[in-house]
Amino acid sequence: MNSPGKSGTLKSIAIIGAGCSGLAAAHILRDAGNAVTVFERSQDVGGRAATRQQQSFIYDHGAQYIKGGSAVSSALITERFRAADLVDITKPVWIFDQQGHIQEGDPLQNMEPKWTYRSGLNTLAKDMAHGLDIRLRTRIDHLQRTIAGWSLFDGTGHPVGEFERVLIAVPASHALEIIEASQLPAAERESVSLQLRKVSYRPLISVMLGYQPAPQTRPYYALVNTDKAHAISWLAWEHEKAPERVPEQAGLLIAQMAPHYSREWWQVPSDEIISDVVKRVAALLDEPLSSPCFTDICHWRYALPAETTNAEQLNAIAFPLGLAFCGDAFVGGRVHLALEHGVAVARQLI
Ligand SMILES: Cc1cc2nc3c(=O)[nH]c(=O)nc-3n(C[C@H](O)[C@H](O)[C@H](O)COP(=O)(O)OP(=O)(O)OC[C@H]3O[C@@H](n4cnc5c(N)ncnc54)[C@H](O)[C@@H]3O)c2cc1C
Known part of the structure; x- marks a missing residue:
């Protein structure tokens, strides 16, 4: 069988996954004159750069903010898709250890921008999604080779389209299932x-804890556990991003639990996890925070890659087949890295 689309200009490209990596790639490919269709299994775009709105609380239950990355991701965030409500969280991140001892964080790291959006981190993905052909609620189950390229099939076994090239922009475990x-x-x-x-x-x-009145104001926006031995790996004062994210006089803490804790507690009923986390947060902060007025929980099975793989080696095998891969599985679990990788792979495809 001939390599799909080998002769002639690229015309039709499917992108599987409307996370930040897939969306960034979609723009580069569309700018180059290709017909791009994005397939996303969930009901919204953004993947792990996710925001929820419940009971007047708006919070980023996945990625917390976007680091100032290379010129490529900075240009996407601060120029091409610059949103009116883009903000840099200026308060620093402090650190704590297994014993709960809190101290100032690295001043150099704290000088870097921490980009977010007043109305939620998924603003970036929503802005990137404008004008793109995105098929939401369409999980791609498998691909079948055709003379011109690939037919894509959804979870019910129905074909959803035929394309010359397919860019797979989903976590590696999902990509493996598709392959x-x-x-x-x-x-x-x-x-x-x-x-x-x-x-x-x-x-x-991830456990979200709303309080009214708000927890005590601190000299930092968030705390990170640096010795990786505490049950809490990250604790953020979400209302520091923008006051409109919480009801008046309320506050919202986001506790991200360490991998060892998350594994051990994965099957435990949510209300038990939440009450355990409430106690741990109150103890760490030495503050009476035992009665949140709002709670939410999110289990991220594939939160952050522990081991990445070499995209160049993988794409060297995939490209001649008319396939390509991008996303944080190849560069590490950060939004700016996922954006940059989407752009880089799309440029290689062109
Ligand atoms: C709790 C948490 C905290 C984090 N904190 C930060 C942080 O503070 N700063 C930071 O920079 N990064 C953070 N990250 C990491 C960051 O969110 C990711 O690295 C980045 O969003 C990955 O983008 P991506 O496009 O590669 O993948 P994803 O965002 O996972 O996008 C992949 C998309 O593909 C879709 N999909 C999957 N399978 C299929 C299929 N078969 N068919 C169709 N669609 C499919 C998914 O629904 C998803 O929308 C955090 C992540 C988590 C979970």
Whole structure:
């Protein structure tokens, strides 16, 4: 079988996954004159750069903010998709250890921008999604080779379209499921699967705790556990991002639990996890925070890659097949890195 689209200009490209990486790639590919269709299994764009709104609380239950990255991601955030409500969280991040001893963080790191949006971190993905052809609630299950490229099939086995190229921009574990269910030449399928299997993810339980009145104001926006031995790995004062994220006089803390804690507590009923986290937060802060007025919880099975894999090796096998891969599985769990990788792979595809 000929390599799909080998002769002639690229015309139709499917992108699987409307996270930040897939969306950044979509723009580069569309700018170059291609017809781009994005398939997203959930009901909204943004993937792990996610925001929820409940009971007048607005919070980022996944990624917390975007670091100032390279010129490529900075240009996307501060120029091309600059939103009116883009803010830099100026308060610093402080650190704490297993014993709960809190101290100032690295001043150099604290000087870097911490980008977010007053109305939620997923503003970036929503802005990037404008004008793109995005099919929400469409989980791609597998691909089948055609003469011109690839047919994509959804979870019910229905074909959703035929494309010359397919860019897979989903976490590696999902990418592996798609590849293993697809019709690829056996040797290539084995090599691609081998690369994808090298990626592992850390699970993370996020717990949101709303208080009225707000918790005590601190000289920092968030705390990070640097010795990785505490049950809490990250604790953020979400209302520091913008007062309109919480009801008047209220505050919202976000506790992200360490991988060892998240694994151990994964199957425990949510209300038990929340009451345990409430006690741990109150103890860490030495503050009477035992009665939140609002709670929410999110289990991220594939939160952050613990091991990444080499995208160049993988794409060297995938490109001749008319396939490509991008996302944080290849560069590390950060929004700016996922954006930059989407752009880089899209440029290679062109
Ligand atoms: C709790 C948590 C905290 C984090 N904190 C930070 C932080 O503070 N700063 C930071 O920079 N990064 C942080 N990260 C990491 C950051 O969110 C990710 O690195 C980044 O968002 C990854 O983007 P992506 O586009 O590669 O993947 P994703 O955001 O995962 O996007 C992939 C998309 O593909 C979709 N998808 C999956 N399978 C299919 C399928 N079969 N068919 C169709 N669609 C599919 C998914 O629904 C998703 O929308 C955090 C992540 C988590 C979970």
